[in-house]
Amino acid sequence: MSEAKKYPAPVTNPETAAFWDAAKEGKFMIKRCTACGEAHYFPRAICPFCYSDKTVWEESSGEGTIYTYSLMRKSPTGPYAIGYVTLKEGPSLQTNFVDCDLTTLKIGQKVKVVFKPTDGAPLPFFTPA
């Protein structure tokens, strides 16, 4: 069901264009602040923690664990599971879990990033590792 789902293309903007360019090459990027050392997601030009503008792109391992999830049993496009993944690098992010039996998801489960196509740049999703 989720494989057939059509996802909206990211609109993108100057602040985040590099993220989507990297996604087209299969790279999952996060931002890190070189002033305070903290990584964050979604990417911003100004560090949300220390307000430094010295933020740089960093390729994430794409590996993480499920912080929480909820399986929506019905929708116009079928069941889907939303959740948060805490990346190895630290930040947690919102996503959908795909390419698996959605009824077997568990908090703490290891997952990895997988990109799904849109009419524009591909979107990051997560699947059991």
Add this chain to the structure above:
Amino acid sequence: MTIKGKAYIAGIYEHPTRHAPDKSTAQLHAEVAKGAIEDAGLSKDDVDGYFCAGDAPGGAWPMVDYLGLNTKKLRHVDSTETGGCSYIIHLGHAAEAIAAGKCSVALITLAGKPRTGAMPPRAAGAEADFETAYGATTHNAYGMCAMRHMHDYGTTSEQLAWIKVAASHHAQYNPHAMLKDVVTVEDVLNSPMISDPLHRMDCCVVSDGGGALIVTTPEIAKSLKKPLVRLIGHGEAMKGPRGGKDLDLTYSAGIWSGPRAFEEAGITPKDIKYASIYDSFTITVLMQLEDLGFCKKGEGGKFVADGNLISGVGKLPFNTDGGGLCSNHPVNRGGMTKILEAVRQLRGEAHPKVQVKNCDLAIAHGTGGLLGVRHAASTAILERV
């Protein structure tokens, strides 16, 4: 500087409709405005402050014009938009404006028709490209909170169900309630799973309707005929994933708005006789009770179980109109109705079967936005004088 005791709620009105395909949204705003102004015993031309949120068609200036407010007199407007808790925030802002002498009779309105037709989507935030595609809805955003709360604290679906059971006990006495049948824990657990771990009966209703408030000075309130109800503490706060650092979905922004309100009021949760707690979902109530300090974090499940929220049965009567879970949830925004029932309790105007005896201190608390994503919260502490 404090707003404690400087503003009174002199007029309230809750629209009796739960389905209004025959009315316009602006019309519903006018009907609730008229109702609250008349309840206060004032006239339209007394209004010199107007407060509305994202549900008001076109915003403040089209509404002020449509409502026929006296623009020679109107000197303060506020269209703060924080979803369902906007009106609790408006109440605090109205008190601030009144305390500062910026207005003396503030009108706050809420109305809309999500049951008749879909609401327009809210404008995209900076996060849109990184979140919209994942389909966060109210159901699954609150489901994510419940899932993690269960994981961290052992909260159960049975405990959550008690919140709906309590609301249903109250709703049976509300002739306007959409769902008047008393339900059991088993009924809730046997209702279809919507978004794990929330069942259908963990979710509030979708209703048309609205409500309005008149907030005024102590002097004007005392010149009117209604029982005196005043605001003695107010807090507001916001919370989001903050760049993904230290994500914790088991608490809400109420953890900050609550203490701010209690500190201003100079009271503690133990002093509260009646609690209006936004009940978009059962988990919303449980988390907010913890965050406001009615019990320790993680002990909300035990606190709400066994009828503790039922008026006349438990220690903390809540949402005695049946709340969003059973009565109504106008415009998918529960903040206004939370204030309205708290004022009814303080006035002694709640249904006799659910009226709290000697109700002199009440709390009205709500959230806006999505608890599992980013949201606002606001807390109002009200006193009968």
